[in-house]
Amino acid sequence: MERPCVRVPREAGEETRQALTDAGLLDDGYEIVVEDGRLYLPVTDRDAASERYELVTRDVPPHDTQQTPADRLGFDPSYERLGDVAILDEDDPKRAGEIADAILGSDLPVRAVIDRASKVKGDLRVRDWTVVARADDGENDRLVTETVHREYGFEYLLDLSMVYFSPRLATERHRVTEEVAAGEQVVDMFAGVGPFAVPMAASGTTVVAVDLNPAAVEYLRENARRNGVADRVTAIEGDVRTVAADYADWADRIVMNLPHSADDFLDAAVTLAGEDCVLHYYDIQHEDDPFGPGERAIREAAEPAGYDVDVLTRHVVRSYAPHELNVCLDVRLSR
Numbered sequence: 001m002e003r004p005c006v007r008v009p010r011e012a013g014e015e016t017r018q019a020l021t022d023a024g025l026l027d028d029g030y031e032i033v034v035e036d037g038r039l040y041l042p043v044t045d046r047d048a049a050s051e052r053y054e055l056v057t058r059d060v061p062p063h064d065t066q067q068t069p070a071d072r073l074g075f076d077p078s079y080e081r082l083g084d085v086a087i088l089d090e091d092d093p094k095r096a097g098e099i100a101d102a103i104l105g106s107d108l109p110v111r112a113v114i115d116r117a118s119k120v121k122g123d124l125r126v127r128d129w130t131v132v133a134r135a136d137d138g139e140n141d142r143l144v145t146e147t148v149h150r151e152y153g154f155e156y157l158l159d160l161s162m163v164y165f166s167p168r169l170a171t172e173r174h175r176v177t178e179e180v181a182a183g184e185q186v187v188d189m190f191a192g193v194g195p196f197a198v199p200m201a202a203s204g205t206t207v208v209a210v211d212l213n214p215a216a217v218e219y220l221r222e223n224a225r226r227n228g229v230a231d232r233v234t235a236i237e238g239d240v241r242t243v244a245a246d247y248a249d250w251a252d253r254i255v256m257n258l259p260h261s262a263d264d265f266l267d268a269a270v271t272l273a274g275e276d277c278v279l280h281y282y283d284i285q286h287e288d289d290p291f292g293p294g295e296r297a298i299r300e301a302a303e304p305a306g307y308d309v310d311v312l313t314r315h316v317v318r319s320y321a322p323h324e325l326n327v328c329l330d331v332r333l334s335r
């Protein structure tokens with residue numbers, strides 16, 4: 001069956017297989033194929049994998065032992081996996097029901113299938129979900145939208161109906177978290193359940209992680225505990241604009257992952273920044289000038305406070321909507 005595959009030289013095969021597994025991107029419904037000294041590793045999310053690897057489409061056999069949703073349906077449905085929950089984006093409830101039955105009837109370790117019922121909304125960036133099908137028919141008390149997601153060797157407990165989380169950002173989070181050095185003081189201004197804060201703390205940094213959403217902060221504390229970094233993460237519930245004064249001039253690094261309105265928080269970021277501070281500023285802008293508005297806003301906020309602004313990286317994270325890009329500016333502020 002034709003699947004998106006990462007193509008790497010055979011020598012890089014094991015390292016790539018491990019990295020894709022850790023990122024939750026390896027499609028375990030299909031076999032890895034070796035041909036002409038190269039490995040073809042089937043992946044679940046073409047866009048996310050293409051950020052780091054060469055992607056091709058090719059025929060790969062399904063695992064003999066595993067029955068996939070496609071085997072049951074006769075077509076290859078589109079879905080994402082977050083822990084043991086499968087996520088659909090279907091407009092037609094009948095089709096969603098068929099896909100959900102095929103997923104639950106397959107050999108995938110999936111407990112519930114949910115469908116996007118709204119866009120992410122409001123300050124907390126949470127969306128509504130429709131539960132399409134569940135394996136346990138609602139017999140037990142476990143929250144159907146709560147699951148444990150694994151990403152680059154860390155695990156996150158979260159309830160999608162209460163917090164924001166996107167597995168599609170795994171590669172981007174890994175890119176940024178790889179940059180930290182032990183001993184740094186980091187502020188994650190919009191921390192969610194901790195997918196930046198936890199790996200950064202595990203690299204030996206001290207992290208102050210803020211979020212407005214009480215549920216996200218509870219999961220963040222739990223995730224810091226689960227991953228053995230509770231002593232390095234201070235989780236604070238509140239508006240980061242209020243919290244900033246308590247950590248004025250403190251941060252060596254700041255993560256600003258609230259792409260639609262990060263510019264409203266640049267004054268708080270400048271308050272938090274120490275003498276020398278790297279800012280990871282996420283933005284969503286038109287493809288004609290994806291970095292200009294963010295760069296201008298950062299200069300407007302930081303230069304009057306005495307900072308030199310040096311753009312280290314202009315990085316496209318992913319396509320967000322037609323002609324709109326989700327981007328990250330990595331910027332050094334130095335005084």
Ligand SMILES: C[S@@+](CC[C@H](N)C(=O)[O-])C[C@H]1O[C@@H](n2cnc3c(N)ncnc32)[C@H](O)[C@@H]1O
Binds near residue numbers: 166194241
């Ligand atoms: C796009 S999510 C990012 C979460 C996390 N960084 C991630 O990658 O999963 C933005 C987060 O910012 C939080 N938020 C929104 N306004 C905030 C504010 N004024 N102060 C602190 N957190 C805020 C939301 O509750 C949400 O969890």
